[in-house]
Amino acid sequence: MGSVETDELAFVSFYNRYGISPVSQDISDLESHFRRRGFLYSQLGLAPALIAGRSVLEFGPGSGHNSLYTASCNPARYVLVDANERAIADLHESLAPYLTTAGIEIVTSLFWDFVDDGRFDIVLAEACIPHQIDPVGVLSTVARHVLPGGVLVITCISGVSYLSETLRRLIRDRLIPADAPPDRQLDLLRPVFGPHLEHLHGRSRPVDDWILDNIVQPFPGSLMSIEDAVGAVAGEFEFVASSPRFLTDLRWYKDAQESFAPFLIEQSHSHALNFMDYRLDLPAGDPAIGRELDGAGRGLWDAMQVIEAGGPDSDSAWDVVVDLVEEVASTVQDDSPETARAVREVGWALQVGSGDQPMPAFSRLWGRGQQYLSFARRRNPMVPPVRGDLR
Numbered sequence: 001m002g003s004v005e006t007d008e009l010a011f012v013s014f015y016n017r018y019g020i021s022p023v024s025q026d027i028s029d030l031e032s033h034f035r036r037r038g039f040l041y042s043q044l045g046l047a048p049a050l051i052a053g054r055s056v057l058e059f060g061p062g063s064g065h066n067s068l069y070t071a072s073c074n075p076a077r078y079v080l081v082d083a084n085e086r087a088i089a090d091l092h093e094s095l096a097p098y099l100t101t102a103g104i105e106i107v108t109s110l111f112w113d114f115v116d117d118g119r120f121d122i123v124l125a126e127a128c129i130p131h132q133i134d135p136v137g138v139l140s141t142v143a144r145h146v147l148p149g150g151v152l153v154i155t156c157i158s159g160v161s162y163l164s165e166t167l168r169r170l171i172r173d174r175l176i177p178a179d180a181p182p183d184r185q186l187d188l189l190r191p192v193f194g195p196h197l198e199h200l201h202g203r204s205r206p207v208d209d210w211i212l213d214n215i216v217q218p219f220p221g222s223l224m225s226i227e228d229a230v231g232a233v234a235g236e237f238e239f240v241a242s243s244p245r246f247l248t249d250l251r252w253y254k255d256a257q258e259s260f261a262p263f264l265i266e267q268s269h270s271h272a273l274n275f276m277d278y279r280l281d282l283p284a285g286d287p288a289i290g291r292e293l294d295g296a297g298r299g300l301w302d303a304m305q306v307i308e309a310g311g312p313d314s315d316s317a318w319d320v321v322v323d324l325v326e327e328v329a330s331t332v333q334d335d336s337p338e339t340a341r342a343v344r345e346v347g348w349a350l351q352v353g354s355g356d357q358p359m360p361a362f363s364r365l366w367g368r369g370q371q372y373l374s375f376a377r378r379r380n381p382m383v384p385p386v387r388g389d390l391r
Contacts, residue, residue, distance in 0.1 A: 010132045011060070012083045012110070014217040018182060021087040022212035023062035023127075026204045030068075033204070037069035043243040044153055044374040046122070048073045054121035055079075057145055059111050060128030062087050064094035070124070071098040079105045081114050112141045119147040127370060130157040135224035136232045143233055148379030152237060155370040158225035158268075159297025160290070161275040163328070164367045165214050166300050167346050168193060170307070170321060171355035172215050178308040185216045192356055196363040218308070223301060225294065226268040226371060234261040237375035244368060246271045248284070268371075269294065273332055277339045278368045285335065293331055296324045322351050339365065 008014070015021060027033045038048065051073035061067045061080045064087075071078060080095075082088055091106050098104055107114065111128075123146045125139075132138045139154065146152045159166075172178070176188050186208055193215070194207050203210075230239070239260045247267050272290030274280050276297075299320065306317040325347035333340040342365035349355050349362075 008218065008220060009083075009110070010219070010221045011128065011217070015084040015086060019086050020212065021063045021084055021090050022209040022217075023065075023087075024206060024209055025065035026206075027065050027068070033065070034069050034072065036204070037066060040243055040372065041069075043241060043245060044372055045241045046151065046153070046374065051075050051122065055118070055147075056122045056124065057081070057116070057120040058124040058126075059114075059142055060125060061091060063090035066126065067091070068094060068098075071095055071101075071104065075103065075122075077103040077105075077120075079107060079116070079120075081107045081109050081111065083108060083110045111138055114145075116145065119145055119150070121147055121150045122153070123150065124153045125155070126153070126372075127155050129154055130224040130370070131219050131221045132224075133221045135222055136228055139224070139229060139232050143237070143377075146237075146377045148377050150377050151240065152233070152375045152377065153372065154229060154375075155372050156226045156229050157223050157370050158227075158272075158275065158294050159223060159299070159301055160272045160294045161225075161297075161367045161369055161371065162223060163276055163297045163300065164365050165369060166297065166304055167325075167343075167350075167362070168196070169215055169219075169304055170300070170350055171346065173304070173307050174350060174353055174355040178218070182212060182216050186211060189215060196359075196366075199364045200366050219305070223298065226373065227265045229373060230261045230264055233375055234259060237377050239264055240374040240376050242374070243372040244274075246274070246371075273335055273339070275368045275371070276332070277336060277342075278366050279364075280336060280339070282335060289331060293328060296328050296331070299324050300328075318350070322347060325350065 025033065041047070051070065053074070053076045055077040056070060056075040057079045058067060058070065059081050061082055062084070064080070067080060080091055082091065088106060088108050092099070095104060123142060125142045129135045129138050129142065142154070143152055171192065172185070172189060175192070176185055189211050190207060193211055197203055197207055197210060247264060249263070266287050267284065269287035269290030270284035272293045273285060274282055276293065303317040303320045303324070307314045325343055329340040329343040329347065332343070338361070342361040345359050346362040349357065349359065
């Protein structure tokens with residue numbers, strides 16, 4: 001088994017090394033694309049009228065297909081920050097219809113190197129904080145740019161919500177070394193995962209982009225769950241909304257002045273099985289079981305990283321994988337036999353060292369991989385808010 005670099009930057013090093021930006025969306029039907037993005041923003045409390053005339057900062061916009069919707073909402077100032085050279089070129093092309101509009105700026109910068117004179121009404125960081133070497137530190141850096149009273153939108157990934165992707169990376173690790181050239185990996189993995197992606201309802205990314213972005217690129221960093229994120233921002237931000245919406249809060253607003261953090265974290269764990277298998281819509285379960293499942297998912301993630309790094313510990317890491325897969329399957333057996341069957345199916349394949357045979361049950365298993373959260377930055381009610389710089 002080959003080894004991969006572990007002292008590189010998440011996303012940026014891989015993308016720039018191969019001159020790619022594997023994050024494109026299908027925008028052939030732009031109306032449908034805008035409808036999807038509008039629904040997401042509305043779930044997060046960002047109706048278009050709340051974006052118009054505001055200052056917006058977006059970290060990691062990639063090729064800009066999702067940014068098209070944000071630009072169409074007519075923010076007064078819209079700054080997009082990315083360090084991927086190919087993404088910067090794609091952004092200029094994607095946003096060409098809006099670049100003649102005053103207020104749109106495209107900045108080549110790492111997140112932590114970005115400097116601006118003002119803070120922003122809305123800060124977006126979609127699918128770019130988890131997998132960083134220090135995701136909570138990156139989140140804190142991103143959050144500093146939010147104006148008091150402004151909104152922060154991020155995505156989270158937990159061990160349980162990303163379980164299906166972790167298992168698919170482990171399939172790759174059985175088939176080909178993690179440091180094999182991307183084109184060789186694509187040729188081998190396309191017929192393996194292409195049929196899996198056909199079962200993912202609502203998929204809007206090309207097969208090759210998904211494989212490159214989720215399976216082939218090195219992931220030297222860490223996951224960032226809802227619990228991790230809330231712990232990082234709870235002192236300065238209030239929770240607004242999530243997508244998917246899993247929170248049921250029946251408290252009267254006058255009785256809900258304590259911190260939202262424990263309540264939100266507990267409910268996120270109570271929906272762990274729904275996050276593991278997007279086909280499910282089960283009522284809230286035991287949060288203790290959710291914590292166990294998330295711990296097993298993180299354990300699989302850690303074992304995967306050991307395997308992909310190579311070295312003397314990789315053989316014993318496979319034993320850990322086999323044990324954890326069975327632990328997950330046993331835990332969910334009663335509540336979702338179909339999910340358990342899918343997990344055991346891939347577990348058997350990993351145990352015997354295969355992965356390219358048909359997996360009718362596992363090929364249909366996909367999680368709710370990332371969860372969107374929106375937060376509002378607290379402000380001192382005795383101090384009038386100061387608008388961000390709208391140059």
